[in-house]
Amino acid sequence: MSYTRHVVAHLRKDLRIEWRAKDSINGMLFFSLLVVVVFSLAFDPTSYPTVARQISGGLLWVGLLFAAMTALNQSWSRELRNHVLDAHRLAPSSASTLFLGKALANFLFVSGVEIVLAPVFAIFYNLHPLGQVWYLLLILPLGTWALVCNGTFFAALSLRTRNRELLLPLVLLPISAPALLAMIQATTAVLTGDSEPGLWLRGLVGYDLIFTTLCILLFDLVLRED
Numbered sequence: 001m002s003y004t005r006h007v008v009a010h011l012r013k014d015l016r017i018e019w020r021a022k023d024s025i026n027g028m029l030f031f032s033l034l035v036v037v038v039f040s041l042a043f044d045p046t047s048y049p050t051v052a053r054q055i056s057g058g059l060l061w062v063g064l065l066f067a068a069m070t071a072l073n074q075s076w077s078r079e080l081r082n083h084v085l086d087a088h089r090l091a092p093s094s095a096s097t098l099f100l101g102k103a104l105a106n107f108l109f110v111s112g113v114e115i116v117l118a119p120v121f122a123i124f125y126n127l128h129p130l131g132q133v134w135y136l137l138l139i140l141p142l143g144t145w146a147l148v149c150n151g152t153f154f155a156a157l158s159l160r161t162r163n164r165e166l167l168l169p170l171v172l173l174p175i176s177a178p179a180l181l182a183m184i185q186a187t188t189a190v191l192t193g194d195s196e197p198g199l200w201l202r203g204l205v206g207y208d209l210i211f212t213t214l215c216i217l218l219f220d221l222v223l224r225e226d
Contacts, residue, residue, distance in 0.1 A: 006093045010101025017078060018109065024071035028113045031070055033120065035063035040124040050192075052125045057187030060121055061143065061180060068110050068147050069172065072155040073165055075106060085159075085223075095220040099152065103215075106148040107141075114140055130193030139190070139197065142204040143183035149208070150175055153215040156222050179207045 018024055039059050043051070079085040118140075121127070129136075151172055158167040182204045186197035 003094065003097060006097035007100045007104070010098050011104050014075065014102060014105035015108070018105070024074055024109050025112065027070045027074070028067040028109065029116060032063045032067040032113055032117050035059070035066070036117065036121055036124050052127065053130070053191040054188060056121070056125050056127055056191055058184045059125075060117075060187060061183045064110065064114065064117070064144070065147055065173075065176070065180070067113060068106070068151060069169055071109055072106060072148070072151040073158075073168055075102060075152070076155050076159050079159075095223040096216045098223065099156070099215060099219040102156075103145075103149050103152040106152055107145055110144050110148055111141065114144065127191060129191050131190040131197070133190065135186070135190045135197050135201070138201055139183065139186045139204070142201070142208060143179065143186075145208055146179035146183070146204060146211070147176060149212050149215055150179075153219065153222070156219070175211075179204060182207065 036059075151168070154171045154175070155168055158171065161167050182200040186200035186204070189195045189197040189200070
């Protein structure tokens with residue numbers, strides 16, 4: 001089998017498992033919607049539309065970040081059942097195919113949550129973007145990939161630790177800080193219309209390229225580690 005076919009096989013497996021169980025999707029949706037509702041109760045967005053635009057970008061990405069972390073550990077814990085991860089280690093295919101398949105599946109899960117969350121977010125916070133909305137079609141997938149790529153890698157790295165649910169955010173948050181800054185600033189620029197998000201978008205592209213390459217190259221060490 002070719003490299004691409006191995007990636008697609010891992011992707012289809014994760015999508016099929018999630019379609020049957022729906023554990024990750026349900027958890028992420030519940031958590032992200034809870035964040036939206038709780039923060040909307042903290043202040044009245046209709047009375048302070050300017051403030052709502054300035055903080056909504058940060059609230060959106062923080063909610064998505066913590067919602068995604070609820071699914072990242074779970075996606076790898078499935079591989080521990082029935083020694084499936086050991087079978088992956090013995091397989092003749094490249095270890096990076098497993099990583100890419102898992103990362104793409106997590107990317108689709110989080111993107112599905114974003115599709116549901118975005119209109120709800122706009123309604124609750126009474127958002128009317130003043131910038132060019134089409135930029136969000138670039139910001140959302142680039143930002144989502146930055147989160148799930150690193151998150152998938154570090155979730156696998158912490159899989160054999162005793163407190164992996166605690167270790168993942170401790171490692172992921174500092175590493176993702178530059179990407180989070182770029183996501184929030186780019187989204188805020190679109191919502192407020194005060195500036196162009198081009199600089200932050202270029203930073204996101206560079207971040208994604210660098211860390212995707214590093215994760216692919218280093219994942220074999222993570223998978224083969226005893």
